[in-house]
Amino acid sequence: MKKKSIAVDMDGVLADVEAHLITYFERDFGITILREEIQGLTEEEAFYGREKVRSVLNSKDFFRTLPVIDDAVESLKLLQENFEIYIVSAATEFPLSLNEKIEWLAEHFPFIQWQNIVLCGSKTIINTDYLIDDHPKNLDFCMGKPIMFTAFHNAKKENYLRVNNWKEAVAVLKEAV
Amino acid sequence: MKKKSIAVDMDGVLADVEAHLITYFERDFGITILREEIQGLTEEEAFYGREKVRSVLNSKDFFRTLPVIDDAVESLKLLQENFEIYIVSAATEFPLSLNEKIEWLAEHFPFIQWQNIVLCGSKTIINTDYLIDDHPKNLDFCMGKPIMFTAFHNAKKENYLRVNNWKEAVAVLKEAV
Numbered sequence: 075m076k077k078k079s080i081a082v083d084m085d086g087v088l089a090d091v092e093a094h095l096i097t098y099f100e101r102d103f104g105i106t107i108l109r110e111e112i113q114g115l116t117e118e119e120a121f122y123g124r125e126k127v128r129s130v131l132n133s134k135d136f137f138r139t140l141p142v143i144d145d146a147v148e149s150l151k152l153l154q155e156n157f158e159i160y161i162v163s164a165a166t167e168f169p170l171s172l173n174e175k176i177e178w179l180a181e182h183f184p185f186i187q188w189q190n191i192v193l194c195g196s197k198t199i200i201n202t203d204y205l206i207d208d209h210p211k212n213l214d215f216c217m218g219k220p221i222m223f224t225a226f227h228n229a230k231k232e233n234y235l236r237v238n239n240w241k242e243a244v245a246v247l248k249e250a251v
Numbered sequence: 252m253k254k255k256s257i258a259v260d261m262d263g264v265l266a267d268v269e270a271h272l273i274t275y276f277e278r279d280f281g282i283t284i285l286r287e288e289i290q291g292l293t294e295e296e297a298f299y300g301r302e303k304v305r306s307v308l309n310s311k312d313f314f315r316t317l318p319v320i321d322d323a324v325e326s327l328k329l330l331q332e333n334f335e336i337y338i339v340s341a342a343t344e345f346p347l348s349l350n351e352k353i354e355w356l357a358e359h360f361p362f363i364q365w366q367n368i369v370l371c372g373s374k375t376i377i378n379t380d381y382l383i384d385d386h387p388k389n390l391d392f393c394m395g396k397p398i399m400f401t402a403f404h405n406a407k408k409e410n411y412l413r414v415n416n417w418k419e420a421v422a423v424l425k426e427a428v
Binding site for chain 2: 079081160165166167169172173176177187188189190191192193194195196199200201202217
């Protein structure tokens with residue numbers, strides 16, 4: 075039987091963008107941001123406006139040096155036994171990120187083949203059985219079943235099946251096999 | 252009414268890979284290849300094996316300097332009036348190509364937004380109403396209606412609706428609106 079497919083977002087789901095932004099804000103702007111204080115805020119509210127965030131996201135090596143979210147590696151390896159896993163990342167807005175994301179995946183997730191990597195803009199034409207993402211804008215137009223991965227900015231959204239971490243994601247998907 | 256969507260392949264459909272490979276083979280290997288002699292051959296048969304082709308595809312600036320296929324620019328502009336156009340290119344196999352493809356599109360197709368660009372591996376999870384591609388391996392698994400764009404390597408394939416150039420593609424899609 076054909077395996078069911080899962081599209082897995084990178085930023086905020088495999089890669090801890092939140093932690094990395096906090097590190098960069100401290101280092102580059104001397105601004106201390108506490109995780110517990112930004113729950114439920116938008117990215118722009120949490121990180122002092124669009125311009126500051128974009129300047130960090132556009133800086134060389136930001137995407138290459140992102141920390142991996144807890145249990146993401148082991149969980150994807152496990153899920154790969156029963157699902158066809160695709161990494162689907164909105165990346166074309168930040169051209170510098172393209173190669174960095176490929177290198178980052180090769181380092182941390184070498185078991186994901188190039189055939190299963192999608193670097194895109196809008197995710198509206200992606201058709202998989204599941205989408206694990208932290209952004210409502212992607213989950214809203216998802217063709218398959220949307221699964222919301224908890225992030226500071228979606229803390230107050232209640233429209234989706236939520237998983238707070240990778241252990242919960244694996245448990246939810248185990249039910250689906 | 253929501254516009255119908257078209258996924259448009261890059262290599263062999265917007266970008267003349269065939270002509271560029273011929274140029275590189277003459278320049279780098281002193282090998283002359285004539286378009287009329289490679290009709291119906293596979294890429295490997297036409298271009299002296301997998302290794303030679305890959306060495307060219309992996310060379311810096313190959314994808315950045317590809318010539319644009321006749322009428323592609325005007326045709327996509329025209330089609331954009333009635334369709335949602337996505338550029339969907341298998342690119343993750345050649346990481347060097349990622350940025351070059353984005354830059355190439357920005358130069359020749361500046362009216363295509365980053366939201367509508369997909370750099371992927373397998374195209375099996377792409378769901379659009381139409382796919383214009385030169386490779387049977389992509390057209391075979393297409394969720395929408397496949398349209399085969401003529402290339403030397405598909406000259407003998409007869410399983411798909413074929414267009415020989417962009418004028419024919421526009422004519423076919425005009426019928427679909």
